[in-house]
Amino acid sequence: MKIKKLLPILLVFSLLLVFSSVTMAETLTVNTYTSDPAPRKAMKKLVDIYEENNPDVDVQLNITAHEDFKKAIRVWLSSDDPPDVFSWFAGNRAKYFVDKGLVMPFTDVWNEENLDQKIPRAFKSISFFEDEAYFLPHSYYWWAVYYRESIFAEYGLEEPQTWEELLEVGETLKDNGITPFAIGTKFKWTAAGWFDYLNMRINGPKFHTDLMHGEVPFTDDRVAEVFKKWKYLIENDFFVENAAAYSWQEGLQFMTQGDAAMYLMGQFINDAVSEDVQKDMNFFRFPIIDKDVPVGEDLPTDGFMIPAKAPNPELAKDFIAFLASVEGQRVFAEDMGRMVPNKDVPDEVYDKPALKGKKMIENTDALAQFYDRDMDPEMAGDTMDLLMKFWQYPDQYQSIMEEMEQVRQKVME
Amino acid sequence: MEKRKVQWRFLAVPLIFYTIWVIGPTIYTFYLSLTEWDGLTDPNFIGIQNYLDLFNDSIFYTSLVNNFIWLLIFLLVPVVLGLFLAILLSKKIRWAKGFKAAIYSPMILAPVVIGLIWSWIYHPKAGLLNNTLTYVGLNFLTRGWLSNPETALYAVIGAAVWRHTGYVMLLFLAGLTSIPPTLIEAARIDGATAWQRFRYIILPLLKPATVIVLVITMIQSLRAFDFVNIMTRGGPFNSTNVLANYMYTEAFRNYEMGYGAAVAVILFIIMFIFIFFYLRRIREEELSV
Amino acid sequence: MNYLKKRKYLNAFIFLALLLFVIAWLLPVFGAFLTAFRSMDEIMAKGFWTIPEKLSLNNFKVAWTEGNLNTYLLNSFIITIPALIGTLFLSSLAAYALAQYDFKLNMALYLMFVGGMLIPFQILLIPVFKLSNFLGIYNSYWGLIMIHMVFQIGFCTFFLRNFMMTIPEELSEAARMDGCSEFKIFYRIYLPLSKPALAALGTLEFTWIFNDYIWALVLIRDNKFKPVTAGLASLKGNFITSWGVLVAGSLLATIPTIIVFIFLQKYFIRGLTMGTGK
Secondary structure: OHHHHHHHHHHHHHHHHHHHHOOOOEEEEEEEOOOOHHHHHHHHHHHHHHHHHOOOEEEEEEEOOHHHHHHHHHHHHHOOOOOOEEEEEOOHHHHHHHHOOOEEOOHHHHHHOOHHHHOOHHHHHHHEEOOEEOOEEEEEOOEEEEEEHHHHHHOOOOOOOEHHHHHHHHHHHHHOOOEEEOOOOOOOHHHHHHHHHHHHHHHOHHHHHHHHOOOOOOOOHHHHHHHHHHHHHHHOOOEOOOHHHOOHHHHHHHHHOOOEEEEEEEHHHHHHOOHHHHHOEEEEOOOEOOOOOOOEEEOOEEEEEEEOOOOOHHHHHHHHHHHHOHHHHHHHHHHHOOEOOOOOOOHHHOOHHHHHHHHHHHOOOEEEOOHHHHOOHHHHHHHHHHHHHHHHOHHHHHHHHHHHHHHHHHHHO | OHHHHHHHHHHHHHHHHHHHHHHHHHHHHHHHOOEEOOOOOOOEEOOOHHHHHHHOOHHHHHHHHHHHHHHHHHHHHHHHHHHHHHHHHOOOOOOHHHHHHHHHHHHOOOHHHHHHHHHHHOOOOOOHHHHHHHHOOOHHHOOOOOOOOOOHHHHHHHHHHHHHHHHHHHHHHHHHHOOOHHHHHHHHHOOOOHHHHHHHHHHHHOHHHHHHHHHHHHHHHHOOOHHHHHHOOOOOOOOOOOHHHHHHHHHHOOOOHHHHHHHHHHHHHHHHHHHHHHHHHHHHHHHHO | OHHHHHHHHHHHHHHHHHHHHHHHHOHHHHHHHHHHOOOHHHHHHHOOOOOOOOOOOHHHHHHHHHOOHHHHHHHHHHHHHHHHHHHHHHHHHHHHHHHHOOOOOHHHHHHHHHHHHHOOHHHHHHHHHHHHHHHOOOOOHHHHHHHHHHHOHHHHHHHHHHHHOOOOHHHHHHHHHOOOOHHHHHHHHHHHHOHHHHHHHHHHHHHHHHOOOHHHHHHOOOHHHOOHHHHHHOOEOOOOEOHHHHHHHHHHHHHHHHHHHHHHHHHHHHHOOOOOOO
16 A cells, blocks of 8 residues: 555656756747748758757747738837847848847857858948947849840840840840840839849949938939930830739749740749749840949848847857858758858859859949848838839839939938 | 616626727827837827828828729629629529529638739730730720729729629628518519519618618728738829728838828728718617617 | 510529629639649749649648648637637627617717727737737737637627617516526527527638738747738748749638538528618
């Protein structure tokens, strides 16, 4: 009898022993917007690698659709329970959170990992705010004019380097019933891309950056030059008709079906086409309009930040260190054809197009992030609406410039 | 006596929850409309400035007008069509149940799917609409339905009508089942034409259902948001913008939460006015019974 | 004789007209199904409304796995069912009080519940987020259950109150004279008689709560709590959306709603106008 009474006590006691020797795993919460198929896979792979290297850590990866993420992040950052690490874009958007005190600096990690040596100098300006590191650049992609090699070959066309050459290519294509440029402007940013490039080529990247930051009025004559060139293209059927009816992907169909030859777009265009079409795609730098103007490129950069109220700051910083390392960046380069800032990642992991892109960037004088990443969100949204109006009514460009200026006045006041 | 207090025992719990989760936040929204707030830092009290700005805001007026166009079309097309279909399907037709389900099915599809598919119907080059028009020789009617500011609003409303009609039909069907068929038979035997039967017997007896249909239709059209957000985001340059979408954009894209709250308050007041008159009417009916 | 023949031809004609109409009506639905069974590559190459070369279930598979639909569907149920039961119960309580008892604040409270039907919920997003954060139920099932449950009380109370007013007073009078407590009257008489209205409301509310997406977006941070609608949304890429997968996932997510609808349909049609007096 005595033994019988003892047994349950022994059982409980031994269970307690067992449990007390099991160490509780730490949890790291990472929220990203990498919802596209390729980045999603790559991000998951990254997390797996980190968990392998750190068996005590359990990483909770939460992937949210891009548009939704932009709204949800504001909610997360102001809650008492934000994630430990979140993905975000460089530029004005990152600065916004820094200014509001919602993110934590990790300058200690930057120095420990010697990132000054490993990451090109150009990236420091988007990572540091008031001498503290807040943003870790992780991957970036370039924009260029993508084209169907087979169509170009059929009509004996070469990659145009200057504006005049581009117009010639366009005319030849039109003569043969092919629309020069595919585009879908329903969600406006594709039109903003055209504005960026025309502005950078005509007026230079410094003017472009100042305009993006709201320091130059939209009624400036130099802006008028951009619209005039653009107007020429629109009025001379260089773009598909009814562009505003299509999302960028729907616009891409014209290219995949062979009805259009070119598309000014980011590198991810490759992920949206079939393998056959991918093999037929190539790209060239947006043609030079003015030889004397420095060359700028849009180089949207994605990266990571740590919320100020992160529950596990030490763990978060460790993850940031991992993301800055070769191991943490290699997957994105290898599997996605994206570019990564860490110079130590060997060239071999890049595929041919990526190497071409890399070379293009090395020969660039200045970098911008992209219209809606460089500009204040309200100003960006309202002026992009006006860009759409311009597309519909190109000859009204002067009154549209004035309306854009009104937006700038309202937002910058 | 005892009776006077007992209602509170029933109302206590629902009221408390309702006050905390709905009334409280609503009042807070009214307060927000008097501030300037980016959603992250603290709100900044600015009095009625938002309302003054709204007064001069052309986008606000465009959205308002669009809402009323939406209301008008909704009151005409889905209501009449729904009623017509309900009357047809209340008779003994083969496969009536299947037809009813088919016409109601849009209500079950997710708005994001409806938006996507209708964008492809309106697709200028590969879309069903333009291709059909060309096929029957009406080539000149083809256009960019969603990209042309003159047609975009109607195109979006078209998709919404497609969805709403089934709902209306169902409501009218329910109302029709409460009309005794013998009444209609008697009228027919007496020589009343189909139109007369409809006008003098069916319509009056359908009144309760009609009132519900009208109220729900009013609310849906004034509250419209999903399709605009999915199909056009309010574009091309605000020609399809409606108040609920405008409020959303201001609050969540421009981070002008205070301004968005002001738009929401105006929307609420408009809807409340409509509904108040309806309720008064219902109250009169209840009292007269 | 002549009339019956006329009738027969008329009915046949109506049937045919309806058939054609419904076929045209269903074209978009057909388009959705078409998209769900095709690959992205084929759509990009061939267009949307063309006859498919190859049909496959791949999109459904991808939606299920990439979209974590098994977890998300479970979450949807965990959120919807308690919210549904909660709102029906609380609304019945409130509706009963408003329908049965004559007191000064009756109309005012009724208007207050009705007012709740009219509020564009988007403006409540941030205040309710702050509230949930404050109460510590942010990023949990409870946050969503509470808002869904309480927000629907407005409409449900309105609906049930109108329905309950059609129940004859004599029933409750008689019960009172027999010594029944007020709560027993509610529980034993009014609730059972309200079954059709409750079933109708249950169907509608299930659909609305199950299909909600924005509340989940604002009140949930971790994927493991997300309902199916929010989970599906994460299939939308920043740049690239696989339309086929998105549509396939949406169709899968619709199935519970369809099942509930079919199951409760007979009550649904009957119950909808029962609150209107006749």
